[in-house]
Amino acid sequence: MLILLWLLCVPIVITDLVARRIPNAWLLCxxxxxxxxxxxxxxxxxxxxxxxxxxGALLGLIALLPFWWRNVMAAGDVKLFALIGLVAGYSALLPVWCLASVAAGVHALVLLTARLKWLSRWCEDLSASTAWQSILQWRAGRVGLPYGAYLAAAALVVR
Structure with a gap:
């Protein structure tokens, strides 16, 4: 089951970090x-x-579904957490959730820090780069924290 967890999580980390997407086809497979x-x-x-x-699948779905109902979280994140529960079992859910939440909190703090005046020049240089422009095209206007990437990375760390 560890191989299946790696097959689930590694592509999700990449797609969610870069394009802010969790492909349903991958979750279904x-x-x-x-x-x-x-x-x-x-x-x-x-x-x-x-x-x-x-x-594990049921608890994973029930735990994050209220966040989706309140439009705080994307549906892909909820489905991913349920699938992590299915693959890793219910005992992995709480540590994965805690670790992913800490990582997302650090990401949010970095974003807030980037708004400081002394960092604004560096952020402007980054946003003008061609690599960043390519990433923005892949995202197609989707914004927010890549919580699914943090859930997937945390699942790999926990298991």
Missing amino acids: VGGTATIWVGWQAWHGEPRVLWVHGL
């Missing part, structure tokens, strides 16, 4: 594979796996 794996394990005499991973 990994989710389908994880569901087949959990079913296979349960069929071959490990019924506990259904509880550990099924409860």
